[in-house]
Amino acid sequence: MGSFTSSFCSLFSLISLLLLLSNMSCEAQLSTTFYTKTCPNALTEIRNVVRRAVSAERRMAASLVRLHFHDCFVQGCDASILLDETPTIQSEKTAFPNINSARGYNVIEEAKRAVERLCPGVVSCADILTLASRDASVAVGGPSWDVKLGRKDSTTANRARANTDLPSPFADANTLISAFAVKGLNTRDMIALSGAHTLGQAQCFLFRSRIYSNGTDIDAGFASTRRRQCPQTGGDATLAPLDLVTPNSFDNNYFKNLVQRKGLLQSDQVLFTSPSTNSIVLEYSRSPSAFAADFASAMLRMGEIQPLLAPNGIVRRTCGAIN
């Protein structure tokens, strides 16, 4: 009986071990060393492409960071935003938050071509976009972080979800908190990530109602300056900097602006006005290092929303189309 029990236990342990091992080998995981053996120079190549693009046009850093955000919030960071329209794909590029607005597609395609020359079929567009947003931050004086890699590219896009899941510039603080919470990001992450608006530009029609509101949550001098290039009718696409002080460098001026009621978008200013987010804005306005550290960790978490892992997904040969 004793020997039967011990043989049974050994068999049971063996089966458990085999099950554990088979599980481990099937469930791919993101890892910082994912391409170390299969494409050791990919990361340097991508960084060089991003550096060149940002030195040709500083705003490109902003555009790449935003492109990654708009990818991750729609069915996870799977490069779905990069897919062009086909009879079977409803491209996210033409969703309201992206059309005539999202930029940087060509830089990602250029980086893809560069890594395809080195090691064809290995590095996913989703990983390239994730790395490019980190490299873009660094290129304009922002923090760095160790990107975990191994995402696969989707074979689908979802324009409808791009329209619903990407937050509106007219949203209030609680709506913004919920929009990030459903993606697994907390209020602090949401505020740190909104700090990406230390970079880049926005179009007049997206902040017009705010600058003509005569509200108490906007500095009168700031409103009048912005009105000069954003009339009540016309000039919809005219750009203004999201951070009026230093739109081309990563710093905490965005939060200092909010404290002075000089946020450009309504969704920026509410972060200071709302009691649920006000103290974190104040903290970041006083501490550039707290903001930079939280931005880096929030970007890491954002990059890990619903990763598409092998055996699912593909590595696209070009980012705009499925193979």
Ligand code: HEM
């Ligand atoms: C909190 C909710 C957010 C809202 C409502 C929002 C909304 C917007 C809007 C309306 C624009 C201007 C678009 C245009 O004029 O065409 C913009 C630009 C930008 N957004 Fe956001 N955003 C949010 C969060 C984020 C996050 C999380 C990031 C990145 C981590 C980000 C990065 C950027 C950047 C860098 C720009 C400038 C892009 C450029 O100049 O090309 N935003 N955002």
